Amino acid sequence: MLISHAPLIRPSEITPRDVYLNRRSLMLGAAAAGLSAAMAPRGAEAAQLEASPSPLSTDEEPTALEHITNYNNYYEFGTGKEDPAKNAHTLTTKPWSVKVDGLVSRPAEFDLEDLLKPVTLEERIYRLRCVEGWSMVIPWVGFPLSEVLNRVEPLGSAKFVAFETVMRPDEMPGLRAFFNVLDWPYVEGLRLDEAMHPLTILTVGLYGETLPNQNGAPIRLVVPWKYGFKSIKSIVRITLTEEQPPTSWSKQNPREYGFYSNVNPEVDHPRWSQATELPIGQGIFAKRKPTLLFNGYADQVAQLYAGMDLTKFY
């Protein structure tokens, strides 16, 4: 049962208070007033989620829900940043199942409910860095991907994990566009050790509630040390493979987007710098801040890439 009746203090209750007390919000008094007025209504089906806090969370102030849910790259619903918020309501997320197959001993097709039954949801407040040079801090609700992978028992030959987004042209206007911006369905991939890393989570909620469609409902990946496009949305299939799987953006432009796509201020995108980022939700006077190696998660993940030339494996 996902509905909470326990007198638990939910993250969704805590965070707005933090935002309220935050100095920046007070300084931008007018801005804060504008925010609450423009607060987008969540989907009627949004349900509260019980989630325990995690030591892996950052203590940075989360970006306002309004911005997290209205500034999205989800090209299946249009290339504009506000297109997904406008169009994604057409996606049917119930029922939902995720097929886990490939090089595993126990391949299975899980109903979402069954997938979630044995797991303990955690709140993970992560930084998100988009390859386009902006960033957010997002209170996700999810659980380690490793829990699902362990359940299906990867074979020794499995080296990579491939992911696939649902592809439904009748529910996704971006797939009916005259010109395909990407080769659908959207696919992503990780090395098995990246996929098993405790920071890598499957996410079902944000701000203490189920995910809005534009953020990748009902279940998506979050890999906080990689550019946002690696964190594939609305997953229907997870396949363990021996070979490195193709990924959507590197298929579209291999010179600009690599398989790894780790956040790295030293390795620029061929067309723009990755040295700095513009934090979302801080108004017109938002100040660029320096981007950190592995998006600030170097202590936890740098050893995954020991000895690798990160300019070559970008």
Next chain:
Amino acid sequence: MLQITDVAREPRLSKALRFRLLRATLYWVGFAPAVWVFYLGFTNQLGANPVRTLEQELGIWTLRFLITTLMVTPLRDLTGISLIRYRRTLGLLTFYYALLHFTTYMLIDYRLDLQAIAADIVKRPYITFGMLAFAILVPLAITSNDRMVRRLRGAWAKLHRWVYLVAAAAAVHYLLVVKSWPMEPLVYFAIVAVLLAYRLGKHLRRRRRRRPAAA
């Protein structure tokens, strides 16, 4: 007699006045999108990434005015409708929007971080194209007055043909700033391509007519 002269003079005067009024109106209307987008920006109504939205809006309006400016000649050639009296206003609006776009990038986005900006100009083709387009627009704007037209004579027309390069650079600048190939920059690129191709066609036809033996 006197009355008749007055009647004959009055429409001419009012015609000149009408154009001046229309030009002034065009300026006011032309600046409205900039006023609006800055108003939204300063009142925090530009969404999650107001800096980028501001930059993009000003950039797109620059392209729109540039395209409108370049449409004056084909419109006259093809339909006989002449908006030539408003072309300078449209051209200057293009320049002012480019200036606002440039200033937003320099001051609001990069906060005059000259080192980062210099690196961008050298390393980022989209910035290189954008800066090139803006740099060419400056002398065009400075010479957009009657005094300079008279002083430069033939050279003026030659100088102002550089606007074609501005249009090409601006269209490429927009294409390079986005991921993949979304529709809007492609549409703007196509419109600019058609307008430039029209000039090229006209130029080639004229040259052939002038030197039939060479053909």
